[in-house]
Structure formats: C-alpha cells, structure tokens
Amino acid sequence: MTILLVENVSKRFGGVQAVAGVSLSLAPQEMLAVIGPNGAGKSTLFNLIGGQLPPDSGRVVIAGREATRLPVAARARLGMGRTFQIAETFRSFTAQQAVEAALLAARGAPFRLFARAFGPHAAEARALLAEVGMEEAAATPVSTLAYGDVKRVELALALAAAPRLLLMDEPTAGMAPAERGALMRLVRGLARGRGMGVLFTEHDMDSVFAFADRILVMVRGAVIAAGAPEAVRADPAVREAYLGKAGLAAALRARRHG
Ligand SMILES: Nc1ncnc2c1ncn2[C@@H]1O[C@H](COP(=O)(O)OP(=O)(O)OP(=O)(O)O)[C@@H](O)[C@H]1O
Ligand SMILES: [Mg+2]
Numbered sequence: 001m002t003i004l005l006v007e008n009v010s011k012r013f014g015g016v017q018a019v020a021g022v023s024l025s026l027a028p029q030e031m032l033a034v035i036g037p038n039g040a041g042k043s044t045l046f047n048l049i050g051g052q053l054p055p056d057s058g059r060v061v062i063a064g065r066e067a068t069r070l071p072v073a074a075r076a077r078l079g080m081g082r083t084f085q086i087a088e089t090f091r092s093f094t095a096q097q098a099v100e101a102a103l104l105a106a107r108g109a110p111f112r113l114f115a116r117a118f119g120p121h122a123a124e125a126r127a128l129l130a131e132v133g134m135e136e137a138a139a140t141p142v143s144t145l146a147y148g149d150v151k152r153v154e155l156a157l158a159l160a161a162a163p164r165l166l167l168m169d170e171p172t173a174g175m176a177p178a179e180r181g182a183l184m185r186l187v188r189g190l191a192r193g194r195g196m197g198v199l200f201t202e203h204d205m206d207s208v209f210a211f212a213d214r215i216l217v218m219v220r221g222a223v224i225a226a227g228a229p230e231a232v233r234a235d236p237a238v239r240e241a242y243l244g245k246a247g248l249a250a251a252l253r254a255r256r257h258g
C-alpha cells in the first residue's frame with residue numbers, strides 16, 4: 001500500500017530548475033529521508049507535495065486520490081500533515097491550549113472560537129502531549145519552553161489532525177545532537193505506532209542514516225540516488241556530491257600522489 005505517490009514532478013523558478021522530474025513513493029510506517037546540498041530543491045519538493053506551490057508538470061497522489069491540483073486543506077482531509085513553527089500568536093498559550101486549538105482547527109472550528117472554546121478537547125490534547133513526551137509541560141506557556149520541547153509541541157500540533165502522511169522539513173534544525181536523536185526516535189515510534197508515513201529532510205547525516213528506512217538524494221533538482229541507507233552510502237555519485245569541490249581536489253591530489 002502507498003500513502004503518497006509523486007510522479008515526475010518539476011518546478012522552475014525563472015532560470016532555476018528547482019525540481020527536475022522527481023518521483024517517489026511512501027508506504028505507511030515508512031521513514032523516507034530527502035537529502036542533498038543547500039539549494040538542491042528539497043523544500044521546493046515539499047511545497048509541491050504539500051500544495052503550497054503548483055508543479056509545472058507531474059502528479060501528486062495522496063492515499064490513492066489525485067491531489068496535484070488540490071489546495072492544502074483538501075490534502076489535509078486526505079491525510080496529509082506537516083509540521084510548522086508555532087505562530088507568534090500561539091506562543092502565549094500553554095502547551096495544552098496550543099494543542100487544543102490545533103484540535104479545534106483540525107475539526108474546522110472558526111478562529112474566533114479558539115479563545116473561549118478550550119475544554120472540549122482537553123483529554124485528547126493531554127493524550128497528544130503524552131505521546132510526544134510533553135505531558136508534564138501541559139500548563140507551561142510555549143514561549144518559556146526549551147527549543148527542543150517547542151519542537152515536540154509542534155509535532156503534537158501536526159498530530160492533532162491525525163495525519164496518515166507527515167511532511168517534516170528539517171525537523172531537528174537548530175537542535176543539539178542528543179536532542180536530535182531523541183526527536184527522530186520519537187517520530188519513528190509514531191510512524192510505526194500510528195501507521196503514518198513520514199517524509200523528512202535533514203542535514204544531519206547521523207540522524208538520516210540512523211532513522212531513515214530509505215533515502216532519496218537530490219542534487220540540482222534531480223534525484224541522483226535512492227534506496228536503502230547502506231546502498232546510498234556506498235553510491236559513488238552520492239560520495240562525489242557530498243565530497244564537494246574541496247573533497248574532490250583532495251581526492252585528485254591523493255590519486256596523483258598515490
Ligand atoms: N520562491 C522561489 N523563487 C525563486 N527561486 C526559488 C524559490 N524557492 C526556491 N528557489 C530556488 O530553487 C532552488 C531550490 O531551493 P530549495 O529551497 O528547494 O532548496 P533546499 O534543498 O531546500 O535547500 P536548503 O538545504 O538550503 O534548505 C534554489 O536555487 C533556490 O534559490
Ligand atoms: Mg530547504
């Protein structure tokens with residue numbers, strides 16, 4: 001079974017081919033990492049899948065339904081979720097209130113109700129906070145939480161819509177190495193437990209190779225390698241892309257002297 005199918009999507013910005021004919025598929029419970037150097041097109045690909053940008057060509061299929069031209073909200077109804085930074089407006093809320101607001105939003109409540117409608121989803125919000133290991137912080141304002149804990153609350157907000165497919169663009173950016181592993185371990189547990197497919201980008205290679213079931217490598221918009229972590233790690237094209245100019249020069253020097 002496939003929760004997400006991307007067929008040959010492309011996106012050009014003026015003279016830049018940001019995404020060039022990328023295809024992928026994602027199964028429930030699967031952790032698929034998209035990696036590549038800065039500007040490779042990872043975020044653009046996520047925006048094409050998420051519905052923030054229309055592709056120039058290609059298709060996006062969510063849970064078996066054609067989604068290429070659907071707006072974000074309609075994709076959410078098919079099960080697509082995405083982590084976002086908590087907006088400034090919500091920072092004065094406690095973790096509990098923020099998750100309750102997300103639950104209301106997921107059920108289509110109008111924004112004006114957020115301020116007074118706390119309560120009906122209290123137990124559910126508490127359960128979501130427990131799922132991300134933040135039950136103790138339920139009464140703490142988000143603005144006073146440590147950075148890594150904010151990331152966990154953001155994850156709970158995304159889970160409020162019960163996504164079957166979760167997009168995470170650099171979920172561990174700015175986190176300390178120990179916190180990164182803990183967050184990715186949590187995400188993998190959620191993927192397995194909820195049967196949710198997770199598509200994520202990540203610059204930290206330790207997290208990628210420790211937690212991805214499969215890895216897709218993009219360079220200048222195109223996929224240069226895809227497969228199991230061991231196969232991708234051993235791929236000469238990937239090594240070349242990641243060695244960069246300095247590494248290449250060193251390799252050439254070594255060859256001359258070797
Ligand atoms: N809205 C836009 N308008 C014009 N060019 C854009 C736009 N968004 C992205 N680009 C360009 O498209 C290319 C891909 O950018 P993108 O942000 O998708 O890369 P990325 O792989 O996410 O990089 P990073 O690792 O730095 O986050 C880059 O050359 C970028 O400058
Ligand atoms: Mg990016």
